[in-house]
Amino acid sequence: MSVSSEQLESLGLVPGTVETPFHRFAAAFFASRLAVGALAVLVLLILAGLAASWLAPQNPYDLAKVTVVDARLAPGERGSAGFVMWLGSDGAGRDMLSAMLYGLRISLGVGVISGLIAFAIGMTIGLAAAYLGGRADAFIMRAVDIQLSFPAILVALILVAILGRGVDKVVIALILVQWAYYARTVRGSAMVERHKEYIEAAHCLALPAWRIVFRHLLPNCLAPMIVVGTLQTAHAISLEATLSFLGVGLPQTEPSLGLLIANGFEYMLSGKYWISFFPGLVLLATIMTINLVGDQLRDVLNPRLER
Amino acid sequence: MSVFIIRRLIQSLIVVLVMSLIVFVGVHVVGDPVHILISDDMTQQEVERFVKRLGLDRPLYEQYAHFLGNALQGDLGNSFVQAEPALKLILQRMPATMELALVALLLSIFLGVPLGMYAGLRPDSKLSRTIMAGSILGFSLPTFWVGLMMIMVFAVMLGWLPSTGRGETVSLLGVQVSFLTWDGLRHLLLPAINLALFKISLVTRLARAGTREAALQDYVKFARAKGIKPSRVVLVHVMKNIMIPVVTVLGLEFGGLIAFSVVTETVFAWPGMGKLLIDSIQLLDRPVVVAYLVITVVMFVVINLVVDVLYSVLDPRVRLKEAKG
Amino acid sequence: MSSVPRPAEAARAAGAGEPILRVEELRTYFETRAGVVRAVDGVSFSLRPGEVLGLVGESGCGKTVTAFSILGLVDPPGRMVGGRVLFEGEDLAHLDEERLRQVRGAGIAMIFQDPMMTLNPVLRVDTQMVEAVLAHHDVGREEALRRAREVLTRVGIASPDERLKSYPHQFSGGMRQRVAIAIAMINRPRLIIADEPTTALDVTIQAQILYEAQKLCRETGTALIWITHDLTVVAGLADRICVMYAGRIVEEGAVDDVLDRPLHPYTHGLINSVPSRNRRGAPLAQIRGMTPVLVNLPPGCAFRARCERAGDACLREPLAESPLPGRMVRCFHPFNTGS
Numbered sequence: 001m002s003v004s005s006e007q008l009e010s011l012g013l014v015p016g017t018v019e020t021p022f023h024r025f026a027a028a029f030f031a032s033r034l035a036v037g038a039l040a041v042l043v044l045l046i047l048a049g050l051a052a053s054w055l056a057p058q059n060p061y062d063l064a065k066v067t068v069v070d071a072r073l074a075p076g077e078r079g080s081a082g083f084v085m086w087l088g089s090d091g092a093g094r095d096m097l098s099a100m101l102y103g104l105r106i107s108l109g110v111g112v113i114s115g116l117i118a119f120a121i122g123m124t125i126g127l128a129a130a131y132l133g134g135r136a137d138a139f140i141m142r143a144v145d146i147q148l149s150f151p152a153i154l155v156a157l158i159l160v161a162i163l164g165r166g167v168d169k170v171v172i173a174l175i176l177v178q179w180a181y182y183a184r185t186v187r188g189s190a191m192v193e194r195h196k197e198y199i200e201a202a203h204c205l206a207l208p209a210w211r212i213v214f215r216h217l218l219p220n221c222l223a224p225m226i227v228v229g230t231l232q233t234a235h236a237i238s239l240e241a242t243l244s245f246l247g248v249g250l251p252q253t254e255p256s257l258g259l260l261i262a263n264g265f266e267y268m269l270s271g272k273y274w275i276s277f278f279p280g281l282v283l284l285a286t287i288m289t290i291n292l293v294g295d296q297l298r299d300v301l302n303p304r305l306e307r
Numbered sequence: 308m309s310v311f312i313i314r315r316l317i318q319s320l321i322v323v324l325v326m327s328l329i330v331f332v333g334v335h336v337v338g339d340p341v342h343i344l345i346s347d348d349m350t351q352q353e354v355e356r357f358v359k360r361l362g363l364d365r366p367l368y369e370q371y372a373h374f375l376g377n378a379l380q381g382d383l384g385n386s387f388v389q390a391e392p393a394l395k396l397i398l399q400r401m402p403a404t405m406e407l408a409l410v411a412l413l414l415s416i417f418l419g420v421p422l423g424m425y426a427g428l429r430p431d432s433k434l435s436r437t438i439m440a441g442s443i444l445g446f447s448l449p450t451f452w453v454g455l456m457m458i459m460v461f462a463v464m465l466g467w468l469p470s471t472g473r474g475e476t477v478s479l480l481g482v483q484v485s486f487l488t489w490d491g492l493r494h495l496l497l498p499a500i501n502l503a504l505f506k507i508s509l510v511t512r513l514a515r516a517g518t519r520e521a522a523l524q525d526y527v528k529f530a531r532a533k534g535i536k537p538s539r540v541v542l543v544h545v546m547k548n549i550m551i552p553v554v555t556v557l558g559l560e561f562g563g564l565i566a567f568s569v570v571t572e573t574v575f576a577w578p579g580m581g582k583l584l585i586d587s588i589q590l591l592d593r594p595v596v597v598a599y600l601v602i603t604v605v606m607f608v609v610i611n612l613v614v615d616v617l618y619s620v621l622d623p624r625v626r627l628k629e630a631k632g
Numbered sequence: 633m634s635s636v637p638r639p640a641e642a643a644r645a646a647g648a649g650e651p652i653l654r655v656e657e658l659r660t661y662f663e664t665r666a667g668v669v670r671a672v673d674g675v676s677f678s679l680r681p682g683e684v685l686g687l688v689g690e691s692g693c694g695k696t697v698t699a700f701s702i703l704g705l706v707d708p709p710g711r712m713v714g715g716r717v718l719f720e721g722e723d724l725a726h727l728d729e730e731r732l733r734q735v736r737g738a739g740i741a742m743i744f745q746d747p748m749m750t751l752n753p754v755l756r757v758d759t760q761m762v763e764a765v766l767a768h769h770d771v772g773r774e775e776a777l778r779r780a781r782e783v784l785t786r787v788g789i790a791s792p793d794e795r796l797k798s799y800p801h802q803f804s805g806g807m808r809q810r811v812a813i814a815i816a817m818i819n820r821p822r823l824i825i826a827d828e829p830t831t832a833l834d835v836t837i838q839a840q841i842l843y844e845a846q847k848l849c850r851e852t853g854t855a856l857i858w859i860t861h862d863l864t865v866v867a868g869l870a871d872r873i874c875v876m877y878a879g880r881i882v883e884e885g886a887v888d889d890v891l892d893r894p895l896h897p898y899t900h901g902l903i904n905s906v907p908s909r910n911r912r913g914a915p916l917a918q919i920r921g922m923t924p925v926l927v928n929l930p931p932g933c934a935f936r937a938r939c940e941r942a943g944d945a946c947l948r949e950p951l952a953e954s955p956l957p958g959r960m961v962r963c964f965h966p967f968n969t970g971s
Contacts, residue, residue: 034440146322149611151563153570154603158330161588161596238449242570245451246585261452265574269470273459280452288447295443525749528705532744533764533815534737543763547754 028300035296042289045282049105056098057083061253068093072267075274088274090263099260100279107256107283110167111237114174118236119229121175122182127213127221129183130190141187147180156239160248167254170243174236185228189221223301230294234287241283257283315615319608326604331371331597374597386587386595393598397580402482403473404579407571408564410486410495411503412557419507420553423514428541430519438511445508450567454501454574461497469494471576498575502568506560513556517549524548551618558614562607651678652822652855653702653740658715658725660694660701667927671697671710673879676952681822682853684846686870686887688860688902690923694879695859696745699825701725703742704732720822738768741816743826747808747833751800757811758796764815783814788844806837813845823855830865842869863906867891875899878924878934881952885959895959895966897939933963941965 030036048055058081069080075088079095087096129140147155159173193199194217202212241258243249250256255263257279264275386393426435462470474494476483485491521527522545530540569581576582580599587595660672671694679685689695700706702717704724717724719739724732736742744750751760758780765776777796784792787810800808809829816824826845830838846869849856860866866873866887873890875883875898883896894900901919921938932947933939939946945964952960 149559150604150607151560151566153563154566154600154607157566157569157584157588158600161600162330234447238447241449242451245449246570246573248585248588258449258451261449261455265455268455268459269463271463276452276455277459280449280456283449283452284447287449288444291443291447523707525744525746526752528700528707529742529744529750529812530752530763531733532703532705532736532742534733534735534767535763536733536767539763539767544752544755548752551754 025300029296032296032299035292038289038292038296041285042293045104045286045289046108048101049108052098052101052105056095056101058095058098060094060099060102072272072275074272087278088272090260090275091267096274096278099255100257100282103255103257103260103279104282104286106250106254107237107241107258108286110171110174110240110250110256111233114171114240115178115229115233115236117171118175118178118232119182119225122179123186123218123225125179126183126186127190127217130187130194131209131213131217133194137187140183144180144183144187148184152177152235152239153242156243157248160243165248165251167250170240170249173243174240177239178232178236181228181232182225185224186221189224190217193217193220227294227298227301230290230297234290234294237283237290238287257286311619312612312616315612319612323601323605323608327375327601328371330600330604331374386592389592393594394602396583396595397598397602400578400580400583402484403577404565404568404572404581406484406486406495407498407502407568407577407579408561410499411506411564412561414499414503415506415510415560416553416557418503419510420514422507423511423516424518424541424546424549426511427515427518428522428545430515435515439515442508442511445511446505448504450501450505451570451574453504454498454571457497457501458574468497473578498571498577501574502564502571505567506564509560510553510557513553514549517552518545521545521548555614555618558610558617562603562610565606566603649681652681652720653679654716654718655698655702656716656718658698658701658712658717660697660706660710660712662710664709664927669926670879670929671926672701675715675876675879675881677874677881677884679823679855679857681855682849683872684849684856684858684870686858686860686866686873687876688863688866688873689876690861692923692926693876694926695861695876696827698876699742699827699857699859702825703736703740705736734768737764737821738819739821740823740825741819741821743809743812743816743824743829745828745831747805747812747829748800750812751808753800755799756796757798757800761796761811761815761818764818768819779818780814783818784811786817786848787811787814788840789814805833806841809833809837809841810844813841813848817848817852817854820852821854823857824849825857825859827859828861831860831862838865845869863891863902875902878926878929880934880962881960882935882963883959883961885956889956889959893968895955895961895968896935896963897941897965897967898935900967901938939965 053059067080071089071091071093073079073085073089075086075096077085077088079085079089079093083095085095085097087100089095090099125140129137155177156173159176160170163169163173199212199216202216207216240249240256241261244256244258245262247262250259252259260279261276261283264272264277264279267275385391386396389396422438426438429435458470461468472494474485474491475488476485476491477487478484479487486495527540527544530544531537535544566581568577568579569584571577572579572581573585580602583595584599586592587599655678656676658672658675659670662669662671673694675694675698677685687695687698697706697710701712702719702724704712704727706712712725715725719735722731722735724735727735751757758777761780761784762773762776765771765779766773769776780796781792784795789795789807789810795803795807795811800811803811809832812829816826829845830841833841842865845856845858848854858866858869870887872885873887874881875890875896877898883890883894883899885895890899891903894903898919901917904917905919907916919938924934924937931949933942933950936942936946943965950962950964952962954960955966
């Protein structure tokens with residue numbers, strides 16, 4: 001006996017617009033003005049970094065264009081090439097704004113690439129551990145736990161001491177630092193999902209293991225992974241900057257924002273703050289906007305504390 | 308409970324061994340310190356003798372076995388650069404790092420927990436929102452940059468505090484500490500706050516999440532239904548429950564503080580282990596690097612062990628589970 | 633299921649005198665993203681000293697929220713928006729927080745549903761019992777412990793000293809609930825509100841706890857509100873019964889009267905849907921339809937959609953009527969009125 005629409009109405013259920021999960025998600029996300037603002041700034045920063053070669057008034061790494069005559073100009077002064085250095089120049093005469101745009105590109109690039117690769121590796125290992133279960137799982141999670149019990153900076157320093165300097169080595173070190181977070185997160189969700197009935201049903205259909213893992217298990221574990229992904233990317237960018245600042249990160253030929261800040265270290269005591277200040281501000285903005293977006297994502301995707 | 312401890316001890320030992328192997332092998336595979344340390348006018352014979360004296364010509368496993376044997380006797384090799392035992396160099400500088408890390412830890416507890424608890428109990432107040440926004444700022448700020456800015460503002464522009472170095476020290480229980488002197492405190496303030504900033508944010512967020520979760524639990528409502536005073540409900544019922552995750556995280560984070568002091572020490576020229584490490588990495592002074600990493604790993608393992616034991620003391624449920632085996 | 637024998641006269645004699653609790657038009661609403669949930673929508677009843685009242689209804693009908701509203705323990709987004717709760721002359725709904733705190737645990741005590749969750753897992757049992765005493769009486773810790781021991785023995789816990797030094801998770805479910813009852817009784821309250829205290833326990837323990845709760849209340853003259861969704865529990869335990877549906881009380885009366893001659897179609901449906909040996913082999917009766925979602929309820933009788941006797945009159949909100957002495961019902965077409 002079907003339920004009539006009057007009965008439905010009397011029960012308070014009004015058939016109307018269908019909300020897709022994405023609509024609900026987007027609505028919840030955009031409810032926070034702070035997160036929306038952060039996202040907007042982040043997008044601007046990414047675009048600025050990508051378009052560095054076009055936006056920068058000067059290519060700071062073209063040795064022909066840079067001259068020490070312009071060194072340590074205060075913000076707003078005009079350089080010898082004729083354009084105004086809005087953010088001043090550094091010890092070698094490079095326009096800060098240009099250096100920062102290029103540096104932003106490198107910082108973002110290294111952070112994001114290492115993050116993506118670590119995501120892929122960590123996800124695969126974590127899913128494998130959850131799916132295989134038993135001793136394989138115990139072994140893998142042991143390794144993950146041990147690595148995670150050491151602070152990231154220590155692991156990074158060990159890796160850098162072993163691998164040496166160079167862009168590729170720094171990327172590798174960052175990947176090796178981060179994979180464990182992804183592995184643990186995905187394994188956690190996968191373990192919960194694994195015991196649910198739809199996976200059992202997939203088993204009964206004799207689907208091949210890789211299919212069950214990637215087409216059925218994975219999509220349901222993605223939400224926490226995305227949150228971890230954003231927060232880890234911010235962490236990776238910060239870590240790379242720290243390593244570069246300490247002099248054990250990216251080499252001078254690929255100066256990220258961290259290195260720019262390091263370059264300004266020696267001028268600080270004489271009051272030429274801008275050489276370290278502005279790159280730091282951009283670094284802070286990048287990290288903070290990513291964290292704000294990630295924070296809101298976490299609140300939205302985790303219904304547990306919803307009132 | 309002793310079974311638990313013994314099991315953890317054995318696990319810890321294995322971890323230490325494995326890590327020391329990784330570190331040793333890794334560091335010896337990269338770079339060639341010989342080239343930095345010899346001067347151009349040394350004859351081939353002198354070079355050979357030099358190499359032999361430092362044991363650099365032996366196969367790797369032999370070098371490691373030698374290293375391990377010596378390590379167990381407390382000898383972690385001599386610094387290539389300073390001709391002093393690596394262990395001694397590190398131990399000399401350990402008190403400075405420890406002092407910094409401990410003060411930072413205390414700051415994070417005494418600032419982070421109350422702020423977090425307030426934010427958790429009144430999540431919608433303006434102050435709470437400010438606290439939470441501040442905490443995101445706190446852990447987004449790159450520590451080294453903040454350090455620079457702090458020096459900039461407080462030392463260069465305002466001239467209130469010294470910019471670098473450690474202050475006057477006095478001997479406490481045989482160890483040199485600086486927090487007991489006014490001058491020492493003045494030097495300690497900026498670096499400690501700098502190091503603690505990240506942790507304070509972390510602890511605040513943790514305390515807030517824990518408080519919010521605890522406040523919604525039935526046992527809190529039940530306590531109120533019994534007519535318990537609100538202050539007791541918060542300070543006894545809620546706090547005891549959140550102290551467990553807070554203590555656990557802090558224990559692990561203390562290790563992080565020690566490791567991260569590398570950055571603060573570099574910025575403030577604080578004479579601790581971290582600065583020694585960075586310098587040694589750049590100078591390819593392998594024994595010191597290896598010694599630092601091994602010591603830090605051992606410290607970590609000990610800290611984790613202590614935290615595990617502490618956790619089982621604080622949370623009676625864990626004790627029972629372990630007893631049942 | 634055993635119960636303490638009560639001759640009919642004793643049953644009617646219990647609960648003589650002025651009501652100790654009078655709830656008048658209590659309303660508690662929850663403001664959620666989906667709309668306003670009228671969890672308690674005009675609930676009124678009263679309770680005399682020593683009386684046992686059964687508050688019966690399905691999950692989600694508002695019984696627990698009613699209990700919390702009486703004690704002022706409703707958390708946001710819920711809010712008590714109207715009505716009075718007169719306890720021994722004072723209106724709890726409009727008391728200041730400190731005075732209300734003094735009533736909680738001393739004048740009125742509450743037993744929650746899930747014993748696992750109501751005792752704080754990281755504090756010892758003696759701590760949790762002693763604090764209940766010290767919050768209301770200016771006595772020393774020794775005296776508080778003595779009272780704790782005494783009340784634990786009364787609820788049937790042997791070797792109370794050992795139990796006092798233990799942590800909640802070291803007890804079984806039934807034991808924990810006995811401790812919760814002991815805590816409720818420790819300050820000799822005039823009223824105990826028990827919110828489905830046996831639902832989370834298995835049947836044999838359930839019977840024991842019911843028996844003991846009943847015995848204790850008879851012995852001490854404590855009034856009891858027993859909240860449950862299980863009619864059979866209420867049958868042997870309560871003097872009077874209130875049936876709740878969608879935030880309103882739809883029927884009220886002496887327990888035997890209501891169960892023998894239910895007036896409201898919902899009560900009628902509830903009683904019929906209890907599986908009984910008398911009808912073995914026959915299909916189970918059920919109330920058609922589903923428990924209503926309390927958000928944005930349509931006007932009129934909330935039971936309208938599921939009622940076989942519903943008509944046009946039911947589009948208006950039924951008022952409380954008294955077609956038989958000692959009975960109340962909110963319905964335009966009640967059963968068994970004999971008219």
